[in-house]
Amino acid sequence: MTWEVPPADVLLGRWVGRTVTTVTGAPNRILKLDGDNVVVATRKSPAGEGVALADVQGALDELERTGTVTVxxxxLGYRSAFCGAVIRTLAGTRRVPGSPPRLQRREVWEPSVAEDGDRSLNAWWEHIPAERYWMEITDREDIGTDLHSPQRDATGKPNPGYSALLYLQDGDIVFHYDRNEQAIIAWSRAVGPPGAAPTFWASHRGATRRRLGTQPREQPGWWLDLEGPFLLTPPVTLAALRATGNEILAILDDLAGAHGSIYAPFYGYGTNRELRPTQYYLNKVPAALVALLTDQPLPPARPTPIGEQWRQPIANNHATGQRQVQVDIETVERGLRGHIDTETALATALRAHGLEPLSPGPTDPNFDIAWRTADTLYVAEIKSLTAANEERQLRLGLGQVLRYRTQLEANTELPVRALLIPERAPTDPTWTQVCAAVGVDLVPGTALLERPGRIGEIPST
Known part of the structure; x- marks a missing residue:
């Protein structure tokens, strides 16, 4: 990850309506940009006072030029404390011990996770697209600016609360629990891959603090940029969470019973199982828990793109011969002539209507073909039929396309519509009703070959 310092007006524009914190912990709320100034509210000037953008830009330029800024x-001038607070919003900056305070940049690079990172967690969520939620539990003054933690705990061992940071994907949603407020106060989106750089860190455990001292110490760390934070109004207090504590713990217990270690953000304390936040820094929030954490509308985790440019199917030389070895049934299916003709006809019909056919991408379910309109994602399973295999093929195809629909619904904000497209109409006409009963359109491929425009007859609602 390369170091980039945005212009002062761009950086400050991201923070309008939000609070930055000085190196001494004083809050500065950015009210608005006003010409060549930014209006900032402080304890002394709650109505706001102008700070020249040129002063902030000068501090940013100094950081970019030398790597260090003395606050x-x-x-830096009269508003040096505010300039320092703005610099602290940049990922990859740290305070250097000493007086006067200095802020220093550190180069953040993408780590070699296979070599340097602890990937031994029970990643029960990895193949479940909806599981894209996490929670930072901290007392940081600049909560929500980024995620960062040591690479190992005070004993030199990997720690799940730190190693979890390596599992976040671009677009994942991170809730922020503030220990000082005892509440979930905001959420953010993860941006890009994790980076490795030193961090100043003090343990939250009393025994560790007594042994090592309360002052943060520099050590190897993990870093991840965030988009946000976006405030929850009102915050979700621990008291409010405890009101549904039994439901929260029931969900966590069920998941733990199914998967083992789930690295949840809460646990039940004592015989009464009082809901409490864990001591771990970063925790996995099960998707089933999100609705109980807040009733405020949240966007889904940023979906990964679905599909890529359509690939013309190619005949499989082994498709018509007797199978002598075990092969991938779906690969053979795609090699059958009826399948190829039907899929090609569908791709032609789509393009005739200005729609782009899609083949599965590396992270997509293994559908045959998909396409999207402005308001719907369509996924189709194509089946070649013979008199001997018709019933089996239709059952298989219906099950496949239902599964694909469910998987895709978890990774897109669009409604997903499923189609089963056999190469010809089934001899048993009740298959149309069977498909309709589960919300699947059955469109015979012969209709596409005779009238490629038939795809336009499928209503969009």
Whole structure:
């Protein structure tokens, strides 16, 4: 990850309506951009006072040029504390111990996770597209600016609360639980891959603090940029969470029974099982828990793109001969002539209507063909039929396309519509009713070959 410092107006524009914190912990709320100034509310000036953008830009330029900025009036001017607060919003900056305070950038690079990162967690969520939620539990002053943690705990061993950071994917949603407020106060989106760089860190455990001291110490760390934070109004307090504590714990217990270690953000304390946040820094929030954490509308985790450019199917030389070895049934199916003709006719019909046919991407379910309109994602399973295999093929195809629909619904904001397309009409006409009963359109491939425009007859609602 390369170091980039945005212009002052761009950086400050991202923080309008939000609070940045000085190196001494004083809150500065950015109210608005006003010409060549930014209006900032402080404890002394709650109505807001203008700070020249040029002053902030000068501090950013100094950081980019030398890598270090001294937060002092003699260098940065009267609003040096605010300039320092703005610099602290940049991922990959740290405070250097000493007086006057100095802020220093560190180069953040993409780590070699296979070599350097602990990937031994029970990643029960990895193949479930809806499981894209996490929770930071911290008392940081700049909560929501980024995620960062040591690579190992105070004993030198991997820690699930730190190693979990390596499992986040671009677009995942991170809730922020503030220990000081005892509430979930905001959420953010993960941006890009994790990076490795030193971090200043102090343990939250009392025994560790007594042994090592309360002052943060520099150590190897993991970093991840965030888009946000986006405030929850009102915050979701621990008291409110405890009101549904039994339901929350029931969900966590069920998942733990099914998967083992799930790295949940809450646990039940004592015989009464009082809901409490864990001591771990970063935790996995099960998707089933999100509705109980907040009733405020949240966008889904940023969906990964579905599908890629359609690939013309190619005849399989082994498709018509006797199978001598075990082969992938779906690969053979795609090699049958009826399948190829039907899929090609569908792709032609789509393009005739200005729609782009799609083949599965690396992370998609193994559908035959898909396409999207402005308001719907369509997924189709194509089946060649013979008199001997018709019933089996239709049952298989219906099960496949239902499964694909469910998987795709978890990774797109569009409604997903499923189609079963046999190469000809089934001899048993009740198959149309069977498919309709589960919300699947049955469209014979012969209709596409005779009238490629038939795809346009499928209503969009």
């Amino acid at each position: 002092d009036r003699s260098i």
